[in-house]
Amino acid sequence: MAKSNGIAVLLSLIIPGTGQIYKEHVFRGLLWMIGMFIFMPMFVLFTFALFGVFGVFLTFLWPIAWIGNVADAYYLKEKIKGKSRRK
Numbered sequence: 001m002a003k004s005n006g007i008a009v010l011l012s013l014i015i016p017g018t019g020q021i022y023k024e025h026v027f028r029g030l031l032w033m034i035g036m037f038i039f040m041p042m043f044v045l046f047t048f049a050l051f052g053v054f055g056v057f058l059t060f061l062w063p064i065a066w067i068g069n070v071a072d073a074y075y076l077k078e079k080i081k082g083k084s085r086r087k
Contacts, residue, residue: 005074012073016066019073032069
C-alpha cells in the first residue's frame with residue numbers, strides 16, 4: 001500500500017525522522033533524529049562558545065536542516081519489498 005507524502009511531511013514537521021520511518025526507511029529516520037536532537041544542539045553550543053554572540057546567528061542552520069528533513073521525507077520513495085521495479 002502506498003504511503004502518503006502528506007502524512008510523512010506532517011510527521012517530519014512534528015518530530016524529525018518520523019516521516020522517513022513512516023516510509024519504512026528506519027535507519028535514515030534514526031539518523032535524522034540523532035542529527036537534529038543531538039548534533040545540532042551540540043553545534044549551536046559549540047559555535048556560541050567559540051564565536052560568542054556571532055554563534056547565535058549560526059543557529060539559522062537548525063531550521064534549514066529541519067526543512068531539509070521535511071523535504072527528504074516528501075521526496076523519499078517507498079521501499080519495495082520482494083518486488084523488482086523492472087518489468
